[in-house]
Amino acid sequence: MEKGKISALQMAMLLYPAVVATAILSVPSITAAYAKQDLWLSPILASIGGFMPVFMAFLLYKIYPGQTIIQMSEQIIGRLFGKVFIFFILFFYIQITGQILRVYAEFIVGSFLLKTPISVMIASMTFLCALTVYGGLEVVGRAGQLFFPLFVIPFLLFIPIVSPNFELGNILPVLERGIVPSMKGAVVLSGWFAEFFLISFLFPFLKDQDKGMKYGMITVSAVMVTLVIVNLVVLLTLGAATASKAYPVLNVARYIGYGDFFENVESVIMAVWIIGAFVKISVFYYAAALGTAQWLNLADYRPIVWPLGVLIVQFSFWSLPNMMEINHYNVATFPFYSLFIQMVLPLLLLVIAIIRKRKQAASQTS
Numbered sequence: 001m002e003k004g005k006i007s008a009l010q011m012a013m014l015l016y017p018a019v020v021a022t023a024i025l026s027v028p029s030i031t032a033a034y035a036k037q038d039l040w041l042s043p044i045l046a047s048i049g050g051f052m053p054v055f056m057a058f059l060l061y062k063i064y065p066g067q068t069i070i071q072m073s074e075q076i077i078g079r080l081f082g083k084v085f086i087f088f089i090l091f092f093y094i095q096i097t098g099q100i101l102r103v104y105a106e107f108i109v110g111s112f113l114l115k116t117p118i119s120v121m122i123a124s125m126t127f128l129c130a131l132t133v134y135g136g137l138e139v140v141g142r143a144g145q146l147f148f149p150l151f152v153i154p155f156l157l158f159i160p161i162v163s164p165n166f167e168l169g170n171i172l173p174v175l176e177r178g179i180v181p182s183m184k185g186a187v188v189l190s191g192w193f194a195e196f197f198l199i200s201f202l203f204p205f206l207k208d209q210d211k212g213m214k215y216g217m218i219t220v221s222a223v224m225v226t227l228v229i230v231n232l233v234v235l236l237t238l239g240a241a242t243a244s245k246a247y248p249v250l251n252v253a254r255y256i257g258y259g260d261f262f263e264n265v266e267s268v269i270m271a272v273w274i275i276g277a278f279v280k281i282s283v284f285y286y287a288a289a290l291g292t293a294q295w296l297n298l299a300d301y302r303p304i305v306w307p308l309g310v311l312i313v314q315f316s317f318w319s320l321p322n323m324m325e326i327n328h329y330n331v332a333t334f335p336f337y338s339l340f341i342q343m344v345l346p347l348l349l350l351v352i353a354i355i356r357k358r359k360q361a362a363s364q365t366s
Contacts, residue, residue, distance in 0.1 A: 002290060002301070006141035008211035011202050012219040014144040017151050018283045019050075019223050021276030022103060023192045025247050026330055027227060028234040031185035032243035033331075037171055039235060039242070042185035043227035049190030049339065050220035053197035056346050058213045061203045063353050069200040069346065070294040076353045085345065086295045090288060092341040094308070097284040098315025099329075101125060104277040105316070106323055111250060112270050122316050129282045130309040133289055134302055137205050140282050147275045154272050155226070158253070159233060165255045166236040189227070191335030196220055197342035201287040246327070285312065 006014075031039040057069070064072035069089065074082030105121035113121070132143055175182075199216050206212050234248045237255060245251050253266045289308050293301030320326045 002137055002205055004136040004138035004141075005205055005207045006137055006202070008206055008208050008215040010141040010145050011199070011206060011212065012215040012222075013148040014141060014202070014279060014283050015196060015199060015216070015219045016222055017144070017148070017276040017279040018198060019192055019195050019280075020226055021151075021273070021280040022100060023189070023223075023227060024230050024249055024276075025103075025107060025273070026327075027189055027192065028231050028248040029243055029245050030188055030331055031231060032235070032248075034185040034188070035181040036177070036240075036243075037173070037235060038175055038177075038182045039185060040171070040228050040231040041175075041179070041182040042189050043224050043231065045183055045186035046189035046193050047220055047224040048193075049186075049343065050193030050196045050223065051217065053194055053342055053346065054199055054213070054216040054220060056343075056350050057197055057200035057203060058216070060200065060346070060350055060353060061212075063357055066204050068204055068291065068294060069197075069349075070291045072353070073349060076349055076356065083295070085349070086291070089341060089345065090291050090295060092337070093284055093288040093291065094312060095315050095319060096338075097281060097288055098312045098317075099319050099326075100277070100281055100284060101312065102316040102320050103326060104273075104281070106326065107247065107273065108270065110323065111247065112267075122313055125278065125281060126309050126313050128278065129285050130305055132282045133286045134305045137202075137286065140286050143282065144279050147279055151272055151275050151279070154268055158268075159229065161256055162233060162237060162252055165252075166233075167239060168236065170236050170239040171232070188331055188335045191338035193220070193223070194338045194342040197346060198283060198287055200346070201290060246323075285309070288312070 027043075028039065031042040035042050060069065060072060061067070064075060067075075070086050073085050073089075076082070077085060101122050104125060105118045108121055109116055109118050132140055196216065196219070199212070203209065203212050230249065234242050234252055237252045238245065238248055242248050250266055250269055253269045285305075285308075289301045289305050292304055292308060296304075298304070320329060
């Protein structure tokens, strides 16, 4: 079905923006609402929600090598229950891809292209991502590798440029109300880290599979460090106002200005966001297309890429009618929904797989 191969490094370059792209926009304000000036601690605590899915995906792959989570599910819990189990996972990835599209379009239209119909933004991005996914995993991997520097370098340059606006006193007092507020912020943030379970769709197609676990853990650590830095930059610049901002990173960018020749840096933020959203949507789109084809026992996933794109566009409108619902969803629903699908269900699958393996080993020795 998928003949392409990518390296573990390319996998890391796909997973990093696949998690960070949407998180950097809204995570600072969400975590600030719970943790206040201790919001920078929340990504450290939440990273457990990233390390665990990678570790579980690796253990499952070791038991059933060469198979994605979709293929191994039927072997672990049977054909009937496996089909039902897979349906919930695929529904999540198709729905969440539509929601990512909607968040991307809402940000671009609401902050920059005010007169552009949101349907145009959603349809154009879906078309580009569909072309990439149709090209296969190698095309997706090369796109991630190409755009990775364009996503990371502006972020690295952004920090020293905005540093003159820092107020170091904004971080104090540390742990004024204990660790519990930071833990509450971490619970919300864990929903994004759980997205690392996407690695279970990529393990079978790595050229250097012995490095898959290592690069997966490195990527989780890189995302954790990135979100800690983003939260600190926003906190040191905006202070207590962080929690009231819809897109705090964009507000921080508007502080940048040197004379009359270095202004309007928010356009760079838009460009970086479009690149990150493109990679993220492509990865989720690919997982949904590959998984659906394997669930339906098709010989190739490419024939369903375009019909699936239409469904994803529909979900982008059905799921979240407006920005207020998006913000409420990100806090009240998405974290628990994401953790259940990408941590609880795989953990249950892993436990059953280990029990079955031990029973098979015991029957062979007896």
